[in-house]
Amino acid sequence: MFLGQGKLIRMRNGKRLGVLRKDRTFVTYRSEKKHLFKAYNGWAFNLELLKELKDVVDWIEVHTTDTKMVYRTNIQNFFNCGIYYKNPKGEKDYQIILNLRFWAKFPQASKREIKKIEKSLKKWLK
Secondary structure, X not given: OEOOOOOEEEOOOOOEEEEEOOOOEEEEEEXXXXXXXXXXXXXXXXXXXXXXHOOOOOEEEEEEOOOOEEEEEEOHHHHHHOEEEEOOOOOOOEEEEEEHHHOEEEEOOOHXXXXXXXXXXXXXXX
C-alpha cells in the first residue's frame, strides 16, 4: 500500500482506497451493507494503510453509498481503541476494526445544502 500522487490513494494493485482532503481528512466510499464489519459492529481498515495515514491525516470519514450517512473519527482512535484482526481470506492482511461507538454519524449533505450552511455561518460570524 502507498500514498498515491496528489489526493487519490491506491493499493499497489491499483485498487482505489480513498481521497486525502486538504483538511487532513481521509475519505473513503463504501457500502454499509457490504463493508461494515458486523461481527464487531465497526469499520475495518488495513493496518499498513492506517500506519501510512497516521502522520498525514487527523480524521477518517466513511461515506456510505447505500445509506447516505457519514461516519467520522479521529485516526488515533484506531490505534487506541481498535481491535486487531487478521483477515483469513484473500490477501490475509492485518486490519484494525473500530467499533461504531467511536464514530460520529450524520447524514450526508448535498453540495447545495453545504453552500446554504456556509452562507448562514458567514452571516452569523459577522
